[in-house]
Amino acid sequence: MSAKRQTPAWWYDAEVLVPFWAHAGEALFRTLSGLRARAYAKGWKKAFHPGVPVIIVGNISVGGTGKTPLVLSLIKHLQAAGYTPGLATRGYGRSNPKQAIWVDATTPALVGGDEPVMIAQATGVRIRADARRAAAARALVAAGCDVIVCDDGLQHYGLARDIEIEVIDAMRGYGNGRLLPAGPLRESPLGATRFDFRVVNLGALPDAAAERIGTDFQAMFVRPTQVKSMNSARTATLAAFEGQRVHAVAGIGHPQRFFDMLKRHDIAVVPHPFPDHHVFSESDFEFSSDLPVLMTSKDAAKCRAFARDHWYEIAVEAELPDAFWSALDARLASLKQSAP
Structure with missing residues (x-):
């Protein structure tokens, strides 16, 4: 769609x-x-x-x-x-x-x-x-x-x-x-x-x-600054995911903006849009493939309790x-x- x-x-x-x-x-x-x-x-x-x-x-x-x-x-x-x-x-x-x-x-x-x-x-x-x-x-x-x-x-x-x-x-x-x-x-x-x-x-x-x-x-430009593992101290940049397929999760007012940002970094996005302020549960992440999961900081704040090793938060800043x-x-x- x-x-x-x-x-x-x-x-x-x-x-x-x-x-x-x-x-x-x-x-x-x-x-x-x-x-x-x-x-x-x-x-x-x-x-x-x-x-x-x-x-x-x-x-x-x-x-x-x-x-x-x-x-x-x-x-x-x-x-x-x-x-x-x-x-x-x-x-x-x-x-x-x-x-x-x-x-x-x-x-x-x-x-x-x-x-x-x-x-x-x-x-x-x-x-x-x-x-x-x-x-x-x-x-x-x-x-x-x-x-x-x-x-x-x-x-x-x-x-x-x-x-x-x-x-x-x-x-x-x-x-x-x-x-x-x-x-x-x-x-x-x-x-x-x-x-x-x-x-x-x-x-x-x-x-x-x-x-x-x-x-x-x-x-105003919104730039990604860091990729942070949601259950460890590991950090990276979006460049680490270039050429990869990922599950992109966004429960924000305009999810497409997040998906487009990832695509501009040559990341193959499997999009998962949710309503703004969606209350996530583990069942929301029962995807058909075990790809890395990238999400916004706003969504990560609600998912840390059940985050898995391959889930990452994308931090951004406004310029x-x-x-x-x-x-x-x-x-x-x-x-x-x-x-x-």
Whole structure:
């Protein structure tokens, strides 16, 4: 089955495939979401600000755009610059989403959420998972954090923010440009110009692909950095798998991006896409052949307990231009100077 058939039609500008009920649902969604945004903009509903800079990293479309690699790079950049960042997250996929918890590298992924646990393992940052992001930010400041990074939440207006970063997938963009449920958008792309930074995820495409994006966007490339054995200290690079067939497992928002990255390294991929935040079990890996298994760090966080010797985690990092980091640093310095 092609990647296109595995993906909702709204990503491919197929207007004829949008049923009548979706048109009606879109109108209702636009009205309700617009009223909610207006209520905060007019001050009818109050947003909470924790008293330290708040950076929101998110997307206006559903599905994966690559914001997690950007969050990882952002946290590492802030740590290197001398900040004590904290991550506020809903922790999607947690077994008890109503319970506010601290997440660290030892938290089971089912309890803390796959992305928060993976970020904790990679950075050691303080992480608070709470359906109420404002409450998470308050807890992080009380724990000593001096800048809050929010993983997703551009439409979570209850938490006031100082910097908004939109992440867009270069392969899919805004799809058919329609709002839910007629399309993949949570808000109109016409309002996206309000964001402080707009980052387009070009994946691991050649640098020449940057010419396709507009001047309003910063180009981000996601590069594989290391291949790590999931139950030993062995490390390697993707070059070690060139010319081999492998089982590629991805339970992320856009699995095809992971598969394509492996193919560009001349790896023969047997793809196994799963829904985003899929809760894996050993039975999911009952493949017909005993080939090496490669998976994302996000998925590895949920599979370590039953990992086998030939299973590997692919670590990646987001690369952005120096101009992006310089502008971000300048904005944070300005916020620090203006703080009471």
